[in-house]
Amino acid sequence: MSVSLGELAVRFGCELRGDPQVRVERVATLANADAHSLAFLANPRYRAQLADTRAGAVVMSAASADGCPAAMLVCENPYATYARIATLLHPLPPLAAGVHPSAVVAGTARIDPSARVGACATIGERVAVGPRAFIGPHCSLDEDVSLEADVQLMARVTLGRAVYIGARSVLQPGVVIGGDGFGFAPEKGAWLKVPQIGSVRVGADVEVGANTTIDRGAIEDTVIEEGVKLDNLIQIGHNARIGAHSVIAACTGISGSTTIGKRCMIGGMVGIAGHISITDDVVVTAGSRVSHSITSAGVYSSAIPVEEAHTWRRLVARFKRSALLDARLRKLERAAGLAPTQEEDHD
């Protein structure tokens, strides 16, 4: 399909600097766009590519507009406007409603007639599937699962007993929601399994990345609030609660019974301890460890960037000898007749 720049400007509330008759057919990067493509500029890292772009049009903010050789669709939030135009130019194939003959659907399941159940999907007793929901191939929905309208389970998603998924949420392939939480009581040198009786409630407009796991609650439910976005290979422990519109990057682990506030941004490969609470609007940068509750909004870090390995080994060796540094300072202070203040004297 193709759309004129004039129509795009009107539909998405942009200021058009260029010919409204020009048409674009697809999106492309600034570097590789041609005259039939629409590109965008949102991340300043890619500003330098603007001068040489051959795009038919570029979506961008007024502040970046200088020296753009192409037609411009100027708006306040170019990334969001780009997302909308890309959705228009690259529509998903229409949903083929109905149940694939190879799917196995329990007699008491209620599948909305406008929903799609893909090949080899298995649907347990009393499952409820809402309008226009998409259940991809190889998905497995255990008893009493509920999917609201327009949910998309891309492929091979596993939902345990009584898991609830809110409207429009998207679960990428390999997601497991509602596996047992990790609960074992120590007894006589072994570990006794503690039944995991709760389930998982996922709000509306949530995205869960490929192979991410969210465990069912021990007694009450694990909760993912509306608008949360989880990347791939994330672990969410039992009874955790992730606040609305928080985003979590890949490979991060949230331990059990921990609460994350609203609008938090948690980087990749962050580890968050169990039974703690992180307030709203907290940013944790990639690779950090959170071992205690965070009660003030702000940015928190604890990762150290790489050094050349030989230098790094010397840094670590010095770090591990830091008691000696202290001792040398004390000797010098004594020699100089200087006493450390009480604040300085922790060791």
Add this chain to the structure above:
Amino acid sequence: MSVSLGELAVRFGCELRGDPQVRVERVATLANADAHSLAFLANPRYRAQLADTRAGAVVMSAASADGCPAAMLVCENPYATYARIATLLHPLPPLAAGVHPSAVVAGTARIDPSARVGACATIGERVAVGPRAFIGPHCSLDEDVSLEADVQLMARVTLGRAVYIGARSVLQPGVVIGGDGFGFAPEKGAWLKVPQIGSVRVGADVEVGANTTIDRGAIEDTVIEEGVKLDNLIQIGHNARIGAHSVIAACTGISGSTTIGKRCMIGGMVGIAGHISITDDVVVTAGSRVSHSITSAGVYSSAIPVEEAHTWRRLVARFKRSALLDARLRKLERAAGLAPTQEEDHD
């Protein structure tokens, strides 16, 4: 179902402080229990919730009993006793023995008649499935796999050729046991695949969390001993051995040919190098890196908790300038006529 406190006290060896006729129907948290619910107190973090609980009864230790407004089932190990009562009050649905018609079972497989093979499961040649074993939907068992009695493969578990699973072990959805180990020989700038001929032996009473992977051995088997509990998204490399009753939290990686002792507790997101050995009764706290063998039982750490990001950047900058600290100390020592001791003088 409901059970009287009197019966619970007798069955589970508790001292009852309260009316033996009172009946409970389910378990609940201290905060949300009602008069028909049984709660428990094991983690002192939740002690404060005791005063206001409306639970019908609370399982707890004698030491915590003061000021509890509810009936009490007093015992030495309240978490284990709670686990047993929860299992009684919330029984799993009975196993429907038999093979689902959509399952694909090879002619030479031997499935015990009391076992269950779920929808769309695939069972290879010469697989042996023991009594009362549960094979959930979408599980895939390659040739020569053996499952002992009462094994549970929750859903979508993949077991490679000749994998052995001991009695009563529970594998959560998405587990992969017996994928090829990561073995490649460097040769002329490329990597030649080394056949992974071993398999994996998993002992009795093991639990493996969702999407965890355990690789097959290069020559001999990778071994998970009895009673081990593995959380979600853990990687166990080829030829590793995990000692009996060790527990490992989510997102941890154990490299190939490494041996972990018995009764170890490994935190989440721990990285353990290959070809090393960790003795019995070692605790490694979350987020730590183990690069050498550990020969003494004890607790080991190397993670640094988060700081506010601006403070953190200054800490890292100072850390990376630690050679300058050393130099400044030396100057001062020279000026003061103090020589560092040999121990201090590593750099």
Add this chain to the structure above:
Amino acid sequence: MSVSLGELAVRFGCELRGDPQVRVERVATLANADAHSLAFLANPRYRAQLADTRAGAVVMSAASADGCPAAMLVCENPYATYARIATLLHPLPPLAAGVHPSAVVAGTARIDPSARVGACATIGERVAVGPRAFIGPHCSLDEDVSLEADVQLMARVTLGRAVYIGARSVLQPGVVIGGDGFGFAPEKGAWLKVPQIGSVRVGADVEVGANTTIDRGAIEDTVIEEGVKLDNLIQIGHNARIGAHSVIAACTGISGSTTIGKRCMIGGMVGIAGHISITDDVVVTAGSRVSHSITSAGVYSSAIPVEEAHTWRRLVARFKRSALLDARLRKLERAAGLAPTQEEDHD
């Protein structure tokens, strides 16, 4: 099957020190080999096991040959030679060409008659499967996927729309290639999904480990070049490019739009930031964080090995008080009439 040492020496270009008539039937470790087994010595950690081995023959380098009690196949690259002999002695079962009756294959898919499609696999419209390709049970190939000759999808591999897999590549169970990249535009306190229109191109001779995820590109393709080896539970973000013959160990995360050069070796549980570039021949040791581009080949690190926990806590406390160290040094320097050089005075 069994092979004589004489034949092995000729076929694989080894110098035989021993009886050419002796035959071996299988491979084994030095410690557990018997007279019918062939072992190898490549890692010097296992040198001590050589003296006691009862192997029928050992593959090794000339430098290690002293004191070996067994026949020797001496060669320059014993690990690669071992790999070839192991492949000969332990051949994979022959591929049973054809489509399993339980597989679901779209009408427009083209499956080479010499290929194998396993039980419960699902194959979308216009998929192309090359000669001798193996598609294991429960694999899911979305529309327009292409597999070149001799590709192996071991089991339960999910390939999203239009994913391309080069010849001879091997994908272990649970791999997800072509899930949506993690792209969301912030707008009015929520996150708007950005369509992920690109796909994933995987080159020839690539291996991808169990449950690893590789996201589809936002606009252009995510690219894994030929000969790359990825271990289990790795995350590759959208639009990343991994250079030819690079190897990445388990649990590592590569953020979106990052480029890794050729022949890099990335350790386990490494986190690499987005939108950066790592040049060829870079080694990053396990557990490190890479937050900026690396422009010189070399070895890079930032992980700290464990200490006993009490010692570690004191180290961390001292580290976090490093501003006080600085202050104490300054006082001493003032007292001694020494001024820090400009280089020293960053804080």
